Amino acid sequence: MANVISDETIEYVGxxxxxxxxxxxxxxxxxxMASMLxxxxxxxxxxxxxxxxMSHIFPVQNVMREDVVTNGDGSEDTLxxxxxxxxxxxxxxxxVD
Amino acid sequence: MAKNxxxxxxxxxxxxxATKTKIFCGCSTAFGGAPNTHTCPVCTGMPGSxxxxxxxxxxxxxxxxxxxxxxxxxxxxxxxxxxxxxxxxQNYQISQLYLPICRNGHVDxxxxxxxxxxxxxxxIHMEEDAGKLVHDDWEDVSYVDFNRSGVPLIEIVSEPDMxxxxxxxxxxxxxxxxxxxxxxxxxKLQEGSMRADVNLSVREAGxxxxxxxxxxxxxxxxxxxQRAIEAETARQIDLLESGQPVIQETRRWDDNKEYSYAMRSxxxxxxxxxFPDPDLVPVNISDEWLDEIKxxxxxFKTEKMKRYKxxxxxxxxxxxxxxxxxxxxxxxxxxxxICNKPKKVSNWxxxxxxxxxxxxxxxxxxxxxxxxxxxxxxxLTEAGTINSSVAKEVFEKVFSEDIxxxxxxxxxxxxxxxxxxxxxxxxxxIVAANPQSVEDYRNGKEKAIGFLVGQTMKAxxxxxxxxxxxxxxxxxxxx
Numbered sequence: 001m002a003n004v005i006s007d008e009t010i011e012y013v014g015x016x017x018x019x020x021x022x023x024x025x026x027x028x029x030x031x032x033m034a035s036m037l038x039x040x041x042x043x044x045x046x047x048x049x050x051x052x053x054m055s056h057i058f059p060v061q062n063v064m065r066e067d068v069v070t071n072g073d074g075s076e077d078t079l080x081x082x083x084x085x086x087x088x089x090x091x092x093x094x095x096v097d
Numbered sequence: 098m099a100k101n102x103x104x105x106x107x108x109x110x111x112x113x114x115a116t117k118t119k120i121f122c123g124c125s126t127a128f129g130g131a132p133n134t135h136t137c138p139v140c141t142g143m144p145g146s147x148x149x150x151x152x153x154x155x156x157x158x159x160x161x162x163x164x165x166x167x168x169x170x171x172x173x174x175x176x177x178x179x180x181x182x183x184x185x186x187q188n189y190q191i192s193q194l195y196l197p198i199c200r201n202g203h204v205d206x207x208x209x210x211x212x213x214x215x216x217x218x219x220x221i222h223m224e225e226d227a228g229k230l231v232h233d234d235w236e237d238v239s240y241v242d243f244n245r246s247g248v249p250l251i252e253i254v255s256e257p258d259m260x261x262x263x264x265x266x267x268x269x270x271x272x273x274x275x276x277x278x279x280x281x282x283x284x285k286l287q288e289g290s291m292r293a294d295v296n297l298s299v300r301e302a303g304x305x306x307x308x309x310x311x312x313x314x315x316x317x318x319x320x321x322x323q324r325a326i327e328a329e330t331a332r333q334i335d336l337l338e339s340g341q342p343v344i345q346e347t348r349r350w351d352d353n354k355e356y357s358y359a360m361r362s363x364x365x366x367x368x369x370x371x372f373p374d375p376d377l378v379p380v381n382i383s384d385e386w387l388d389e390i391k392x393x394x395x396x397f398k399t400e401k402m403k404r405y406k407x408x409x410x411x412x413x414x415x416x417x418x419x420x421x422x423x424x425x426x427x428x429x430x431x432x433x434x435i436c437n438k439p440k441k442v443s444n445w446x447x448x449x450x451x452x453x454x455x456x457x458x459x460x461x462x463x464x465x466x467x468x469x470x471x472x473x474x475x476x477l478t479e480a481g482t483i484n485s486s487v488a489k490e491v492f493e494k495v496f497s498e499d500i501x502x503x504x505x506x507x508x509x510x511x512x513x514x515x516x517x518x519x520x521x522x523x524x525x526x527i528v529a530a531n532p533q534s535v536e537d538y539r540n541g542k543e544k545a546i547g548f549l550v551g552q553t554m555k556a557x558x559x560x561x562x563x564x565x566x567x568x569x570x571x572x573x574x575x576x
Contacts, residue, residue, distance in 0.1 A: 016368055018181055055174045055196075055373050061381045067116050067153035070123030075133040078141050078243065088132040089240035092183045094232060096239075 003037035005030040101302035104330045106265055107257035111250050112282045113290040114157045120225050120249035121148030132242035140247030142187030148376055154249040157281040158223050159390050162199030164275045165218050169387060173198045174379040178369045183241055184227040194371045197222035206267040216268045217256035224250050262326040266319050278395050278423045286317050299333045309343040313357055315350045325350040401426055409439035415447055422461040431468030436475045445471060453496050466499045474502040484513045486559055514561045524569055527552045538574055546570055
């Protein structure tokens with residue numbers, strides 16, 4: 001494998017993803033990530049000199065809607081997704097800043 | 098303080114756009130709905146839902162960009178900014194990093210000494226707002242309302258060109274005026290439809306290097322912004338003077354305590370891992386579309402002021418206040434077009450309208466009366482149909498209920514009495530009933546006539562023509 005994921009990197013990625021990884025998990029994740037990066041490196045073999053960066057895979061632009069209200073009261077369906085609610089709002093562990 | 102310091106300030110201003118619907122779905126943006134009633138699978142980030150861009154958002158953002166001398170990015174796109182927080186159901190905010198819709202603009206602010214200073218705009222991008230968290234006072238929980246989730250915002254990022262709280266406020270006032278003129282937002286700081294984050298650093302005067310900056314959030318009035326800037330400048334100078342480093346961090350301003358505290362610690366790594374949003378296709382603003390947006394740009398304050406001076410011949414002071422809001426300027430122009438009495442219309446706006454707004458704790462944007470009814474009132478007064486005190490009374494009705502003044506005056510019999518024979522009878526009665534005042538007047542006490550005019554007006558229920566009453570009284574008393 002050409003790419004090597006350091007302990008610091010896997011630690012950092014874990015923090016960003018809000019995941020707690022065991023030492024064994026970390027070792028496995030390091031191997032997985034390294035092989036993914038190796039795979040992606042294949043793209044580096046292409047000569048992209050003078051090629052515009054592509055922002056979307058489909059040759060489609062300007063999919064837009066007019067500014068007209070089409071949705072009614074969606075609270076009932078929305079709250080079905082709440083693990084806990086007070087009938088109006090989602091209830092989550094207290095989160096301040 | 099031994100050294101001289103200079104404050105360097107850049108601003109990130111978020112403005113909530115005045116669209117009827119959210120940026121990527123057909124949910125209403127109306128205020129005051131019960132929690133989560135304005136939500137759908139798109140704005141609550143349900144898997145499989147697909148965002149569709151609101152065209153009006155692009156038009157408002159481009160219009161603001163044009164009005165602030167920006168270059169419009171005719172091929173722009175959206176990116177995902179990843180972060181975890183309960184107010185953000187997708188775990189990413191759709192924003193623009195790589196190709197923001199507007200770049201490289203500036204607005205000119207006028208400083209106290211009259212000089213004009215350009216404040217450069219780095220970029221303006223379109224993005225979506227987050228939901229709202231309400232923290233329970235007693236229990237260890239927060240309540241999440243996604244009604245604001247997906248409401249369209251533009252973020253206007255300035256260059257670090259400002260050097261004082263005064264310049265910052267002048268810049269914000271200028272931005273607000275432009276955006277209000279465009280109708281792109283009501284820009285109310287207190288209600289959060291305009292929010293400013295202040296990036297501030299200090300450096301020794303004369304230095305060309307920037308110091309380490311902090312970002313201060315939670316500023317919801319111009320006075321809070323002023324206090325926060327002064328406090329943060331002092332805090333950073335204190336640190337530098339005592340040989341301590343300024344730490345790059347986000348601080349939250351508490352306006353009651355007049356103190357800011359650090360919000361995000363280092364452990365909370367801020368790494369947004371931006372990438373192009375694959376659910377949204379690129380936006381192409383063609384030359385034709387851009388021209389269309391350009392052709393709809395309104396006449397702004399500066400041009401209006403110039404035109405009013407030439408066209409209406411009213412004082413600069415009046416012009417400045419009238420053109421301070423598009424709404425006021427529109428009422429003025431429309432009313433003048435009907436009655437052709439610019440100074441009279443201006444007086445009603447400058448004096449009575451301002452007085453009533455203040456009395457009712459209202460803002461110009463809360464005005465509900467029509468230019469048509471104001472013009473009708475001016476015409477009634479000018480034609481002598483009603484006198485000025487009745488006019489004030491009628492104006493209060495126009496102001497509060499937008500009544501038709503002509504109809505109101507007829508229905509309530511408020512028309513001014515100009516009929517000499519009707520007046521003569523009343524005046525003679527008043528003269529007969531007040532021999533003392535009559536004698537005083539005849540003995541050279543000119544002021545006594547005022548009392549007699551007042552008594553006559555009272556007897557006529559305020560509807561007499563006061564000038565005519567005065568002339569007739571003098572004539573009767575001199576007999």
